Amino acid sequence: MSTLTSDTPVTTQIRRTTPWLQRKSTRTKINAAIVYMLLLPGAIVFLTPLVWMLSTALKLPNQIYVYPPQWIPDPPQWTNFAEGWAAYLPFNLFLRNSLIITLNNVVGNLFSCCLAAYGFARLRAPGKNFLFAMVLGTMLLPQEVTIIPQYVLFTKLIQAIEPFWPSGGVLWLLNISWVPLTIPAWFGWPFFIFLLRQFFMSIPHDLDEAARIDGASSWRILVQIILPLAKPAMATVVIFSFIGNWNNFLIPLIYIRSTKEQVLAVGLNMFRGSYGNIDMHYMMAVSLIVLLPVLVVFFFGQRLFVQGIALSGIKG
Amino acid sequence: MVQTITAVFQRKPLTLQQQERIDFYLAITPWLIGFILFTGGPIVASLVFAFTDWTGLTSVRWVGFLNFKQLLFEDDLFWIAIWNTFYYAFGAVTFGTFGALFVAILLNQDLPGTTIFRVIYYMPSIASGVAISILWIWLLNPQVGLINFALSKVGIEGPLWLASQNWSKAALILKSTWGIGANMIIILAGLQGVPISLYEAARIDGANKWSEFRHVTLPMLSPVLFFVIVISIINAFQILTDIIVMTTRDGTGGGPGTSSFMIVYYIYQAAFQYLKMGYASALAWILFAMILILTLVQLWASKRWVYYEGGER
Numbered sequence: 358m359s360t361l362t363s364d365t366p367v368t369t370q371i372r373r374t375t376p377w378l379q380r381k382s383t384r385t386k387i388n389a390a391i392v393y394m395l396l397l398p399g400a401i402v403f404l405t406p407l408v409w410m411l412s413t414a415l416k417l418p419n420q421i422y423v424y425p426p427q428w429i430p431d432p433p434q435w436t437n438f439a440e441g442w443a444a445y446l447p448f449n450l451f452l453r454n455s456l457i458i459t460l461n462n463v464v465g466n467l468f469s470c471c472l473a474a475y476g477f478a479r480l481r482a483p484g485k486n487f488l489f490a491m492v493l494g495t496m497l498l499p500q501e502v503t504i505i506p507q508y509v510l511f512t513k514l515i516q517a518i519e520p521f522w523p524s525g526g527v528l529w530l531l532n533i534s535w536v537p538l539t540i541p542a543w544f545g546w547p548f549f550i551f552l553l554r555q556f557f558m559s560i561p562h563d564l565d566e567a568a569r570i571d572g573a574s575s576w577r578i579l580v581q582i583i584l585p586l587a588k589p590a591m592a593t594v595v596i597f598s599f600i601g602n603w604n605n606f607l608i609p610l611i612y613i614r615s616t617k618e619q620v621l622a623v624g625l626n627m628f629r630g631s632y633g634n635i636d637m638h639y640m641m642a643v644s645l646i647v648l649l650p651v652l653v654v655f656f657f658g659q660r661l662f663v664q665g666i667a668l669s670g671i672k673g
Numbered sequence: 674m675v676q677t678i679t680a681v682f683q684r685k686p687l688t689l690q691q692q693e694r695i696d697f698y699l700a701i702t703p704w705l706i707g708f709i710l711f712t713g714g715p716i717v718a719s720l721v722f723a724f725t726d727w728t729g730l731t732s733v734r735w736v737g738f739l740n741f742k743q744l745l746f747e748d749d750l751f752w753i754a755i756w757n758t759f760y761y762a763f764g765a766v767t768f769g770t771f772g773a774l775f776v777a778i779l780l781n782q783d784l785p786g787t788t789i790f791r792v793i794y795y796m797p798s799i800a801s802g803v804a805i806s807i808l809w810i811w812l813l814n815p816q817v818g819l820i821n822f823a824l825s826k827v828g829i830e831g832p833l834w835l836a837s838q839n840w841s842k843a844a845l846i847l848k849s850t851w852g853i854g855a856n857m858i859i860i861l862a863g864l865q866g867v868p869i870s871l872y873e874a875a876r877i878d879g880a881n882k883w884s885e886f887r888h889v890t891l892p893m894l895s896p897v898l899f900f901v902i903v904i905s906i907i908n909a910f911q912i913l914t915d916i917i918v919m920t921t922r923d924g925t926g927g928g929p930g931t932s933s934f935m936i937v938y939y940i941y942q943a944a945f946q947y948l949k950m951g952y953a954s955a956l957a958w959i960l961f962a963m964i965l966i967l968t969l970v971q972l973w974a975s976k977r978w979v980y981y982e983g984g985e986r
Contacts, residue, residue, distance in 0.1 A: 410811075
C-alpha cells in the first residue's frame with residue numbers, strides 16, 4: 358500500500374521526484390504558483406464554515422443577525438458554551454449516554470471484527486469463501502432493506518425481556534432501550550471485517566506457521582502474533598467506529614423514546630427543532646462541542662484514516 | 674467436515690487441520706449469528722412484509738403485488754421522490770467526483786505544504802452528522818447566511834436555498850460538495866500508484882501535460898474513478914440525515930412542498946411515522962433494485978472506459 362505523507366521513503370511505485378527546492382527552472386516555479394493559487398482559495402472556502410461556526414458561537418444574541426456579518430465577536434462570549442449546554446435540554450445526560458454507547462460499540466466492533474477477520478484471513482476451512490462473499494454482499498446492501506424487520510425484532514425482544522430486565526443502581530449502564538444500539542456491535546460489522554481481513558492477509562504466514570508447529574493454538578497466534586502486528590488497522594477501526602457511532606442519528610432516533618435516554622446527535626436535533634431559530638449562538642456552541650471529539654480524533658488519526666481508506670478502497 | 678464432527682463427538686485427538694476448521698467456525702460465530710439475526714433474517718422478513726399491508730399493530734394480511742402496483746402506478750409522491758433523488762444524486766456525484774479529481778491532481782504535484790492542504794480538504798468529510806447539517810442551515814440562511822453574503826460580494830442576489838422549492842436540492846448538493854474529501858483521498862492514492870516509468874516514457878515520446886493526463890493518468894486511474902463513482906451513487910441515493918435535520922418544518926421533512934422529498938426519507942416516514950411497514954418494505958426493495966440496476970449498468974458501461982492494467986478481469 359502506498360503511504361501518502363511526504364516524509365515517507367522513496368519507492369519506485371510512488372511518484373516521487375527530486376525535492377522541490379532543487380528544481381530551479383522557472384517553468385516549475387510558475388507551475389507551483391498556479392497550483393498554490395488554486396489550492397489556497399479552495400482551502401479557505403473549505404475552512405470558512407467551521408470558522409463561521411466558532412464566530413457565531415461566541416456572539417451576543419443581538420450580533421447574530423447583523424448584516425454584513427461580523428467575523429470577530431466583540432467581546433467574545435465564552436460563556437455561551439456552558440449556557441447553551443445547560444439552557445433547555447439535559448445535554449450532560451446526552452453526553453453520558455453517547456459516551457457509554459459509543460465506548461461499548463467500539464469495543465464490541467473491535468472484538469467481533471478482529472475475530473471474524475482472523476478467521477477469514479488465516480484459518481482454512483470449507484465454506485470460507487462462500488461466507489466471505491456474504492460479508493462483501495452485506496456491505497453493498499442498503500440498510501433500509503433490513504431496518505424495518507430489525508425494528509420489529511427489537512421491539513418484540515424488548516417487550517419480551519422487559520419484565521425480567523434489571524434496573525436501578527449502576528444498571529443504567531444496561532438501559533433496555535439501548536439494546537438495539539449496543540447489541541449488534543458485538544456481532545461484527547462487514548466493512549471493519551473486510552478492512553481488518555485485508556490487513557491480516559498482508560502479515561507474513563511464516564510467523565504463525567512456525568508458532569502452530571510449535572503447538573500454539575489459533576487463539577494464541579491471534580493474540581500474540583497477529584494483533585500486535587495489526588495495531589495500525591485496529592486503530593483505524595477504532596477511529597472509524599468511534600466517529601460512526603458518535604454521529605449515529607437514525608438508529609437512536611427510531612428506538613429511543615425517552616429524552617433522558619437520548620444521545621447527543623438526536624439531542625442536537627431536538628435543540629434545533631425547538632429553539633434553534635431563537636438561539637443560534639447557543640445552537641452553534643453546542644454543535645461545536647458535539648463536533649469537537651470528532652475533530653480531535655481526526656487530527657490525531659488522520660494518517661490512519663488515509664491508510665484505512667486507501668486500504669479498503671483500492672485493494673478491494 | 675463430517676470427519677471433524679465425528680472426531681469431536683468420539684473425543685478422538687484432532688488433527689491440526691480439523692482443529693483449524695473448528696477454530697475458523699468459532700472465530701466467525703459472532704459475525705455469523707449477527708448475519709442471520711440482523712441481516713439474513715431481516716432480508717427474508719422484509720421481502721415478506723413487502724407483500725403485506727402490515728402496520729406493526731394489526732395482523733398480517735397478504736396483499737400480493739398491491740404495494741408495488743400502488744407505488745408504481747398510483748403514488749405521485751413516489752415519483753416525486755424518485756425524481757428528487759436522481760436530481761440530487763446526479764449533482765452530488767458529478768461535483769463529488771470531478772471536484773475530488775481536480776483537488777487530488779493539485780495535491781499530487783508534490784509541493785511543500787500539501788500535507789496541510791490534504792488535511793484541510795479532507796476534514797469536512799469526516800465532520801459529518803447532525804452538527805454539520807445544523808451548521809449548513811445557518812450558512813444557507815437567506816438573509817444573513819454566509820453563502821448569500823459571499824454571493825452578494827460578487828454582485829449576485831442569493832436564492833432562498835432551503836426555503837425555496839427551486840433551490841432546496843441545490844442547497845443539499847452544495848453541502849455534499851463540501852464533503853468531497855473521502856473521494857479525494859481515494860483518488861490521490863490512485864494517482865500515487867501510477868508508475869513513474871509511464872510518465873517518463875510519455876515524456877520521451879514528446880507528450881505534453883494534457884496528453885500525459887489524457888493518455889497516462891486517466892486510463893491508469895479509471896478503475897479508481899469507477900469505484901468512486903459507484904460508491905458515490907450508492908451513498909447519494911441514501912441521503913437521509915440531511916433531509917431530517919435540514920428540511921424538517923413542523924414535523925414534516927422533504928420541503929418546502931415536496932421539493933427535497935427523497936426516497937429514503939419516504940421509507941423512513943412511511944415506516945416510522947405512518948407505521949405502513951408493508952408499504953415501506955416495498956419501497957426499500959424498489960430502492961435496492963434501483964441501486965443494483967444502476968451498479969450493473971455502470972459495470973457494463975465500465976468496459977468502454979475503465980482500463981485494467983492486468984487485462985480484462
